[in-house]
Amino acid sequence: MQKIGILLVNLGTPDSPSVPDVKKYLKQFLLDKRVIDIPAFNRNLLVRGIIVPFRSPKTAALYSKIWDENGSPLLYYSKIQQENLQKRLGENYIVELAMRYQNPSIESALENLKKALVDKIVVIPLFPQYASASTGSVIEEVMSIVGKWFTIPPIKFINSFHDHPSMISIFADNARKYKIENFDHFLFSFHGLPERQLLKCDHTGNYCLKKDNCCENLNENNKFCYSAQSHSTAKLIASELGIKREDYTVCFQSRLGKEPWVQPYTSDILKKMAAEGKKKLLVFSPAFVADCLETVYEITVEYNDEFKEMGGEHVQLVESLNEDPRFIDLLEDLSKN
Template identity: 65%
Template sequence: MSKQGILLVNLGTPDSPSVSDVRRYLDEFLMDERVIDINPVGRTLLVKGIIVPFRGPKSAKTYQKVWTDNGSPLMYYSAKVKDLLQEKLGAGYHVELGMRYQNPSLPSALAKLKEAGVSSIRVIPLFPQYASATTGSVHQRVMEIVSKWQTIPDMSFVNSYHDDPDMIEIFAENGQKYHPETFDHVIFSFHGLPQRQLVKADDSQKHCLKSPDCCSKLTDVNKFCYSAQCYNTARLIAERLSIPKEKYTVTFQSRLGKDPWAQPYTSEVIHQLGKNGAKRLLVFSPAFVADCLETIYEIAEEYDLEFKALGGDKVQLVESLNDKPEWIAVLEKMSKRN
């Protein structure tokens, strides 16, 4: 009996925190035309001539701070999720993990599914909110690889699950144990995107950034907008935890370069809250289903230090979904959903 194939895809991580491996990772990541969406010559000069040579050593030092005996936290949790999902789904399924950049590579993961003779492949990007630079890039690369096969099985792609009620419940439960009502403010910090990419994703070209609250509500016009989906995820978690609108802010982190990115920026909001006398901040990071450099280091360490320098007491990170059994159950439902 043929099996159904499940391909879990995460962003990726360097093979090690060495400068050479980090540079190799950054090169593959940033040369993606969907990540830095400028003309190829400009992208090559920027990435290979400036970012990779100069950012590589600095990024390597940061990776060294989060690296464990199990390797990269992102890889550790992604691999555990793959094994746990395989166990949950049973013999009728074949689950593989691929990284959009570096290892295990998408070609190798898809080759394993092909060798297993699966009758279908369901691609599940481990990004709750859709963005061209993440989910879109994964879908494009998978289709490029599979299009070269002589026999192509039934293919299906998960676009987004930013409003999945079971996923929302897990994030809410993770935050509940910190008692959100005892914090001065709650921040929902999402990974940033250049504003130009948000505008390009607006097929109507009549909505994105045309008003200050263009992302506050999901509509048919902005249903694929990354920022709007982020706001929707935050709203659902906040409602589940009874957090009033005035007590939380949606922000964006990890920007690169001088072009304007999705706003407000997490660091600037934290600074403003600190200057206004806030002492304790609770931070969710629902763009990530596994804790990684952006959560463990950027939020829990960097932002915490910045906030304390302003007189604050604590920036408390709410852990991600990681390998929680409830998260595996969500993925099981996604795997079986028609």
């Protein structure tokens, strides 16, 4: 019987909410050439000289607000997902968890699989929609590490699972708990990316951002596009809930810097909704498989406060996949097929 290694990889988290640990995390994260895809000299100058020194204290303060006895929510839920998948798959599988940035590292997780003498490895980046800065970075890091081994086992990479039925069902059921008929509008808020990264994923060179709503429908030209896959996820969840197209908006949060990022920005949509007299918004964040700083704080606290200041009443987050056993169904499916 073959022994199969499964490597789950999420984005990462500081080891603690202290400023030194946050600095270490931000430095590793933002110096990744796939995250800030500009020349190395400029990237180092920007990250080491400006972003990390000025952003670390503020980011550390935010992490301290979501840190509890379980530590980082993202790492906490990721460990549960790893443990439950291991139980589900049984003794012929070795399930390791890694973070792209900080701990547990991809290198240490791969070394554990190597020592376990696995016959092959399935790498599952825990990002539903493909982006060079997330899934692409994980794949490149794994290839870089394993490429130094003298014996390289067969390796399978999961590129995305933006339309997996289990994920769609979980988000839909999580939304139903809040009685969707009580909300004026629905937002699907995905993590943002610079527009230039979308353009780089357009292999045709003549489709991306050439017309309005080019990401609205997934097709042969934009099948690798993060924004198009995000729209696909939103459309499937909305369809599952019977939400009409005019009643939901796909938007993007967590913008960094002044250059154009994928639009519309979530903060701008909040202003638009308030100006239209909308009072209650239900917000999905299907770029994440575990609740984290971007969901637990950015949406639940920051966006809720902003919306109230503009005249709205409430922004309600639909929780992520977290401990749902159907997400383990999804991971099992990806592991075996």
